[in-house]
Amino acid sequence: MTSRTIPVSPFVLVVFGATGDLARRKLLPAMFHRDIAGQLPEAANIIGVSRGALEHDFTAQARQAILDHVPKAEVTEPALDSFLKRVSYVQAEADSDKGWAQLAERLAAYPDRIHVFYLATAPTLFGAICERLGRFGLAGENARVVVEKPIGKDLASARAVNEAVGKVFPEERVYRIDHYLGKEAVQNLLALRFANALFEPLWNAAHIDHVQITVAESLGVEGRADYYDNAGALRDMVQNHILQLLCLVAMEPPAKLDADAVRDEKLKVLRSLTPLNTDALCALNTVRGQYRAGASAGGAVSGYLEDLGADESSTETFVALKAEIGNWRWAGVPFYLRTGKRLPTRVSEIVITFRPIPHSVFDRAAGTIEPNRLVIRLQPDEGVRLFVMSKDPGPGGMRLRLVPLDMSFAAAFRVRNPDAYERLVLDVVRGNQTLFMRRDEVEAAWNWIDPILQVWATTSEPPKSYTAGTWGPSAAIALIERDGRTWVETVA
Incomplete structure (x- = not known):
């Protein structure tokens, strides 16, 4: 249940909706905190994905997210520069094939790492993203998908979301996150x-x-x-x-x-x-x-x-x-x-x-x-x-x-x-589903x-x-x- 002593395997965290509020306020600061705590392995990377053309600006946005949401006393320039070297960006669209070949090419450089796909998007896009993860060969045994609430707006729509995700990822590799x-x-x-x-x-x-x-x-x-x-x-x-x-x-x-x-x-x-x-x-x-x-x-x-x-x-x-x-x-x-x-x-x-x-x-x-x-x-x-x-x-x-x-x-x-997201994201990497629905x-x-x-x-x-x-x-x-x-x- 604790994230302090269990080692973390090399991984790539792919954040869909990387320019959104959740990524800026929670996910990037959480990963920065784990980095300065010495918990991220050297072979750990973060790839932001969204539809905007931000390849040269995303690192600057990530920097600003850390400065805005991490206490100043915890941020040093060397630590921030070191963390930002882990961060990169791919422009891709959730509801079309645009950019997916480039994402697959980027991930092909890390074949032996755990791939964590964090869907920080509207739930209506979960099915479309998972379908493309499967079709572009990105949903292999080392891949895990994280979905945020709300999962549906009622029982019928929740089942539809679960079916769409389940067509691509088996239950043991689906992480439904509740930060509480x-x-x-x-x-x-x-x-x-x-x-x-x-x-x-x-x-x-x-x-x-x-x-x-x-x-x-x-x-x-x-x-x-x-x-x-x-x-x-x-x-x-x-x-x-x-x-x-x-x-x-x-x-x-x-x-x-x-x-x-x-x-x-x-x-x-x-x-x-x-x-x-x-x-x-x-x-x-x-x-x-x-x-x-x-x-x-x-x-x-x-x-x-x-x-x-x-x-x-x-x-x-x-x-x-x-x-x-x-x-x-x-x-x-x-x-x-x-x-x-x-x-x-x-x-x-x-x-x-x-x-x-x-x-x-x-x-x-x-x-x-x-x-x-x-x-x-x-x-x-x-x-x-x-x-x-x-x-x-x-x-x-x-x-x-x-x-x-x-x-x-x-x-x-x-x-x-630690913030809840610090623990939960690393639990996904470890394959520990205890705190997930x-x-x-x-x-x-x-x-x-x-x-x-x-x-x-x-x-x-x-x-x-x-x-x-x-x-x-x-x-x-x-x-x-x-x-x-x-x-x-x-x-x-």
């Missing part, structure tokens, strides 16, 4: 559960009251309005990121920590989710919202319709769900999920709330005894906090309060916390999401409005409080 699974805190969840006798015996309905998963964004749709209005929060965040987090919390211990053993257990969770497939179930267990003008980061911000430049839209920018897992471990334990744009802060965390103690030996003057909570923070500062009841220091009797036992990864290990996982997630989308599509009720800078519509509060619980106040 590369985060240190997400992997540490496995260590907490399966390497500590303290937690695993309590990880069930007898001891856990409920689970909350929050993925909050303070930004609006920014430059993604066209994409987002055709997706919405349920497709964009819940179907992939949040359901993957739910799976890691809820899955049974795998027989061993290898790719298929872990993914088999996640698949069982997805197939055990109670369907929300009627108007009544969706009305009771789902809330969708859309932000309107408000305040964020100390300033006024516009509403979704203004950001979209439209008079109306039924697209949700906020979702809250109550999910239940129909198996022995989790029967009766609700999982409350929420995500949204223009919320008060950018934060992602998992909160496991344990059941209250059965009997208190303290008198009322000691104060309220609150349930223990385990909080796994994914961003912005990855770490784990265990909230326990403790005596308030000082004389004057027994006064109790909830205090955190805090472990910040940055403070505890005093090393830079299998085809049946993707389709099982859509199988649960599709009925919700279908119910929403038939309702005449628009998404509920919420003011930018708040925690979503009041109905989201009602969703959890009707069960006698409340959202844990989440602060950055």
Whole structure:
């Protein structure tokens, strides 16, 4: 699971969509970080591919991407110059044969290296790119393909994407990436559960009251309005990121920590989710919202319709769900999920709330005894906090309060916390699929999401409005409080 000690074989990383936002913000900086950490072998190269005529300018663009997205203290001119020697460019088109012979010729110079094809493009191009990779002889046994979300917009389209990719690449060489699974805190969840006798015996309905998963964004749709209005929060965040987090919390211990053993257990969770497939179930267990003008980061911000430049839209920018897992471990334990744009802060965390103690030996003057909570923070500062009841220091009797036992990864290990893409790309080179989604996982997630989308599509009720800078519509509060619980106040 770690990328620090396992050697990396010589490879060529071919990035389709190399001039796009993902390549600039994440992929090139990730590879630079691994280079200066000494993890890239000397025989490692990066080939950018896009339709523009940039052969002489792409290196300059790559340089600027590093300068823009890597802290200045980590960039030296010798290190940057050394990294850029690995970088080259081929002009080719995803939906025509233009440039593909040149790409094949370039890769022929590296016959013994692992070829990683990273499709940082629109999903509509995945099939066309894979078809040409096969037809131009680039999909041999040393080739692996990485596809980004979204994989489809529903079950039928996800199957179509998987079929198109699967015609060229066998499943063991397809890597469906979800960058949340590369985060240190997400992997540490496995260590907490399966390497500590303290937690695993309590990880069930007898001891856990409920689970909350929050993925909050303070930004609006920014430059993604066209994409987002055709997706919405349920497709964009819940179907992939949040359901993957739910799976890691809820899955049974795998027989061993290898790719298929872990993914088999996640698949069982997805197939055990109670369907929300009627108007009544969706009305009771789902809330969708859309932000309107408000305040964020100390300033006024516009509403979704203004950001979209439209008079109306039924697209949700906020979702809250109550999910239940129909198996022995989790029967009766609700999982409350929420995500949204223009919320008060950018934060992602998992909160496991344990059941209250059965009997208190303290008198009322000691104060309220609150349930223990385990909080796994994914961003912005990855770490784990265990909230326990403790005596308030000082004389004057027994006064109790909830205090955190805090472990910040940055403070505890005093090393830079690698970005998820640094780990995930090198895991592709190593052939380790543990942190990647299998085809049946993707389709099982859509199988649960599709009925919700279908119910929403038939309702005449628009998404509920919420003011930018708040925690979503009041109905989201009602969703959890009707069960006698409340959202844990989440602060950055």
